[in-house]
Amino acid sequence: MNILSQDIKYLQGVGPQRALLLANELGIKTVGDLLAYYPYKYVDRSRIYKICDIDGAMPYVQLCGQIFSFDTMGEGRNKRLIAHFSDGTGSIDLVWFQGIKYAAKSYDCRKPYIVFGKPTVFNGHIQIAHPEIENAPEHLKEQARTTGNLFEDTPVNSQFSILNSQLSSQFRPSYNTSEKMKRSGLNSAAIAKLTANMFKLLQQPLTETLPPYIVQQHHLMSYDEAVRNIHYPSSPEAMRHAQLRLKFEELFYVQLNILRYVKDRQLRYKGIVFNTIGEHFNGFFYNHLPFQLTEAQKRVIREIRADMKSGRQMNRLLQGDVGSGKTLVALMVALIAIDNGFQACIMAPTEILAEQHLDTLREFLGDLPVKVELLTGAVKGKKRRAVLEGLVTGDIHILVGTHAVIEDNVMFNQLGLVVIDEQHRFGVAQRAKLWMKNNVPPHVLVMTATPIPRTLAMTLYGDLDVSIIDELPPGRKPIRTVHMFDAHRPRIYQLMNRELELGRQIYIVYPLIQETEKMDLKDLEAGFEEISKAFPNYKVSKVHGKMKSAEKDAEMQRFANHETDILVSTTVIEVGVNVPNASVMIIENAERFGLSQLHQLRGRVGRGADQSYCVLVTKFEIGETTRKRIQVMVDTTDGFEIAEQDLKLRGPGDLEGTQQSGMAFDLKIANLARDGQILTIARDTAQSVITSDPEERNPQNDILWRRLRELRKDHVNWGAIS
Ligand code: ADP
Ligand code: MG
Numbered sequence: 001m002n003i004l005s006q007d008i009k010y011l012q013g014v015g016p017q018r019a020l021l022l023a024n025e026l027g028i029k030t031v032g033d034l035l036a037y038y039p040y041k042y043v044d045r046s047r048i049y050k051i052c053d054i055d056g057a058m059p060y061v062q063l064c065g066q067i068f069s070f071d072t073m074g075e076g077r078n079k080r081l082i083a084h085f086s087d088g089t090g091s092i093d094l095v096w097f098q099g100i101k102y103a104a105k106s107y108d109c110r111k112p113y114i115v116f117g118k119p120t121v122f123n124g125h126i127q128i129a130h131p132e133i134e135n136a137p138e139h140l141k142e143q144a145r146t147t148g149n150l151f152e153d154t155p156v157n158s159q160f161s162i163l164n165s166q167l168s169s170q171f172r173p174s175y176n177t178s179e180k181m182k183r184s185g186l187n188s189a190a191i192a193k194l195t196a197n198m199f200k201l202l203q204q205p206l207t208e209t210l211p212p213y214i215v216q217q218h219h220l221m222s223y224d225e226a227v228r229n230i231h232y233p234s235s236p237e238a239m240r241h242a243q244l245r246l247k248f249e250e251l252f253y254v255q256l257n258i259l260r261y262v263k264d265r266q267l268r269y270k271g272i273v274f275n276t277i278g279e280h281f282n283g284f285f286y287n288h289l290p291f292q293l294t295e296a297q298k299r300v301i302r303e304i305r306a307d308m309k310s311g312r313q314m315n316r317l318l319q320g321d322v323g324s325g326k327t328l329v330a331l332m333v334a335l336i337a338i339d340n341g342f343q344a345c346i347m348a349p350t351e352i353l354a355e356q357h358l359d360t361l362r363e364f365l366g367d368l369p370v371k372v373e374l375l376t377g378a379v380k381g382k383k384r385r386a387v388l389e390g391l392v393t394g395d396i397h398i399l400v401g402t403h404a405v406i407e408d409n410v411m412f413n414q415l416g417l418v419v420i421d422e423q424h425r426f427g428v429a430q431r432a433k434l435w436m437k438n439n440v441p442p443h444v445l446v447m448t449a450t451p452i453p454r455t456l457a458m459t460l461y462g463d464l465d466v467s468i469i470d471e472l473p474p475g476r477k478p479i480r481t482v483h484m485f486d487a488h489r490p491r492i493y494q495l496m497n498r499e500l501e502l503g504r505q506i507y508i509v510y511p512l513i514q515e516t517e518k519m520d521l522k523d524l525e526a527g528f529e530e531i532s533k534a535f536p537n538y539k540v541s542k543v544h545g546k547m548k549s550a551e552k553d554a555e556m557q558r559f560a561n562h563e564t565d566i567l568v569s570t571t572v573i574e575v576g577v578n579v580p581n582a583s584v585m586i587i588e589n590a591e592r593f594g595l596s597q598l599h600q601l602r603g604r605v606g607r608g609a610d611q612s613y614c615v616l617v618t619k620f621e622i623g624e625t626t627r628k629r630i631q632v633m634v635d636t637t638d639g640f641e642i643a644e645q646d647l648k649l650r651g652p653g654d655l656e657g658t659q660q661s662g663m664a665f666d667l668k669i670a671n672l673a674r675d676g677q678i679l680t681i682a683r684d685t686a687q688s689v690i691t692s693d694p695e696e697r698n699p700q701n702d703i704l705w706r707r708l709r710e711l712r713k714d715h716v717n718w719g720a721i722s
Contacts, residue, residue, distance in 0.1 A: 013193055042172065050090070051089050060116065068085070069083075080095055112141045210223070246669050252685055294473055308337075313443060321640075342414045343413060347400075372399075420447065453640070503581075505584075510588050540567075540568060580607040583606075590633075
């Protein structure tokens, strides 16, 4: 049996209890899983510092010396244990706020230790909180006991081969573990012991996971060398090579999976050919278009048009910032479908948005003979039956709806185009379900106002071609954004009063706090009371997710009709609602929102010709990253710029939409924010494998398809796209 598939429980140092923890907390069930559990950083342990040389600005340092005495200080929550530690050149304090009993019990005075941690300065004295401590190795013991200077005659570089008796690496791996694991003693150091034990088992070289020609082409390290060096690098060089190899491999297989799926889709489905540009499109374009298209709109319509007559099924992502005019693009390409005798369907994520689309389209179309109908959960009884029938007969040209339209009983006469607006609520699997609505699958256009950085798009929506509207219609004034603290409330009220007097409307958004299952509406309710009192001459309404959907829609409608002046809400207003008269967006506790969410919310104003404002309110004390994030919002209104910054500041795992995307997202080592270049190479390489070996007959590639099958078993998401 392959060692890698062995149950982790039998690895030396694990046992049944730890095996359970490893499986539940980290998903590590086999030796192979542990092998693929890479360190998140390394610590250079080739160097021992003298206490007299360190200061609070240094990163992690390693010291060698003895504890002279222990003190406990403080009471209750402030209680801490202090060990006075010296190496003969000076002394520092080792401090514990937690695990005090355990620490006091574990370490002895006057015994030589290696201490490792981050020095900080507290009350003018250097200390290390929660240090890692281990017994000093033999050759340092004697010296550590002497009071003289330990370092005079100690060669610095050779010291630590002894610490890692099995693996001679100057780098010590740090592994992420959970709180629960730490409480049971399974901290980073304990995991390192396990990986060291694992490599004792893995004496034979590990089987290569990429074909030799690809390894050679990109001068990659072998798989065997790479996994050994990723845990215990033999040199900084080797560490970099190992990382590069494993990142490449990871991204390569993600791309291979996606691109192979794209190829299969193209083989399996032909695309409907739309040859004609006819009276519907032309009638609209020449007689009903209320303004000139922007250059960007023209370009994406051309791109879509090229897809639609190519004979291949279109699968295209249309990215365009809020207000860039995507709805109009959707309408115009729907008219092309109609000109060719087909129906179109436009899907929105919420009922209110679907209704808004319906109104917008009908208004745009005027007296043109195009029948647009609505289908949502709220359309019931006789009306619903009529819509369903109109779809089957082909009477209805454009159906606007929510996900209700993907239900099985909704059938079309000839569905030729599906437009999905605000896609991130639609997974790949849901999209695929739409195709079954026709013998030949319809063309699919996915629209999003959440700009996605290129690297992320290549992975999350790697199966889609991308069009971008990078231009706003002329005459829009950029929204002015300011950061204010709670204490600035009077100035915020001043701004509100001024805008209200001008007849404008205002949004105030509170974060939705989901500490428990039930959401906490305290802030929103309190805010509503306060605002109602502070603006007695204006009408204030509120909307939140706990309201019934009809009630919610009614409130939003009242605001849209300017029956109310101020709308206090949670993020339910995030997507799509269009109230051009609203000119102020106030976001409370802005620090609790993600950047793209802030951007999305801000996009609710600035829809008319007047100057609009966005006020981001935070408490006075905020962390460095939060301050940077808020600053990004103040500095730019460019959604792509914001998305890039968001990716940098938060990492891809947290980005909205990534969880629901249905695409692989549990990258272990590659980082989409930083590894864009590797990603591009990986994608090109995967593409050339598919192009050069479409039938998968080249024996050199056998290893690839086998590996892909294995990976698909491990990554449930990967299967979702087939
Ligand atoms: P989004 O891309 O956010 O969905 P919309 O389609 O809602 O944007 O368009 C925002 C507003 O801009 C709408 O009122 C729309 O009528 C208007 N609009 C769209 N295209 C143009 C254009 N070329 N010139 C002027 N206004 C436009
Ligand atoms: Mg829109």
